[in-house]
Amino acid sequence: VLTQPPSVSVAPGKTARVTCEGDTVISERVHWYQHIPGQAPVVVIYYDTDRPSGIPERFSGSKSGTAATLIISRVEAGDEADYYCQVWDSDSDLWVFGGGTKLTVL
Amino acid sequence: QVQLRESGPGLVKPSETLSLVCTVSGGSIDGKYWSWIRQPPGKGLEWLGFIFYSGSPNYNPSLESRISMSVDRPNNRFSLRLTSVTAADTAIYYCARLALEKRGWGPFAPWGQGTLVTVSS
Numbered sequence: 759v760l761t762q763p764p765s766v767s768v769a770p771g772k773t774a775r776v777t778c779e780g781d782t783v784i785s786e787r788v789h790w791y792q793h794i795p796g797q798a799p800v801v802v803i804y805y806d807t808d809r810p811s812g813i814p815e816r817f818s819g820s821k822s823g824t825a826a827t828l829i830i831s832r833v834e835a836g837d838e839a840d841y842y843c844q845v846w847d848s849d850s851d852l853w854v855f856g857g858g859t860k861l862t863v864l
Numbered sequence: 865q866v867q868l869r870e871s872g873p874g875l876v877k878p879s880e881t882l883s884l885v886c887t888v889s890g891g892s893i894d895g896k897y898w899s900w901i902r903q904p905p906g907k908g909l910e911w912l913g914f915i916f917y918s919g920s921p922n923y924n925p926s927l928e929s930r931i932s933m934s935v936d937r938p939n940n941r942f943s944l945r946l947t948s949v950t951a952a953d954t955a956i957y958y959c960a961r962l963a964l965e966k967r968g969w970g971p972f973a974p975w976g977q978g979t980l981v982t983v984s985s
Contacts (some may be wrong), residue, residue, distance in 0.1 A: 789971035791909075798958070798975040799909070805967055842909055846969040852924055853899075853911040853969075 760843055760856035767862045768833050776828040776859045778843030786845040788826040790819060793840045793858075802841075803828060830861070838863045866891035868959050868976035876953075876983050882946040886959030886976060893917050893940045897962045899972060900933065900944045902955035910955075914962060915942060949983045956980050 760780040768774040790803040803819035843856040872884035899914035913923035915933040960972035
């Protein structure tokens with residue numbers, strides 16, 4: 759099970775942090791997706807900290823113990839979306855998504 | 865670049881079978897893993913399963929008795945079948961590509977736009 763806060767609110771220009779907690783986070787790589795309703799989800803961070811080409815440097819990832827964090831610096835209105843963490847649970851052989859966090863830009 | 869597109873009936877009756885196809889363009893289906901994910905209204909993402917291009921599937925245990933996936937290599941597409949559907953299967957269904965890399969399982973990328981399937985009589 760991956761636990762995310764249901765919602766995070768942040769003012770434009772500030773830093774947003776979205777957490778993802780679970781025992782599997784310790785041993786598994788975490789991927790993060792941005793999902794704007796009506797569009798296809800897009801990976802913004804993969805393997806805990808890597809950023810795909812085309813994703814702004816404002817997006818970064820970190821991990822410590824059982825918690826992974828997606829960090830969005832200098833938040834913009836266009837960052838408003840649902841964010842999901844994901845891991846491959848190698849003990850159970852299945853992919854697990856966090857419950858998702860709705861990021862609201864005030 | 866690789867693009868995926870889901871297609872299939874938007875309305876399925878309870879107890880019947882949901883069938884969707886994901887067509888891959890801009891690249892070959894060969895050598896890759898392909899997955900299905902869904903999102904019920906107002907809820908989060910749920911992984912349904914994945915299948916290797918040669919046909920070895922891995923299903924979410926919660927659906928294992930009702931789900932099957934297959935690959936149509938000549939037509940560069942893969943399919944999802946979900947039997948005995950109920951209203952709880954109403955969702956946007958997405959297909960996506962994933963890769964098994966040296967560092968382990970990569971992310972799902974890219975995804976299709978998704979297709980809404982409603983289960984109702």
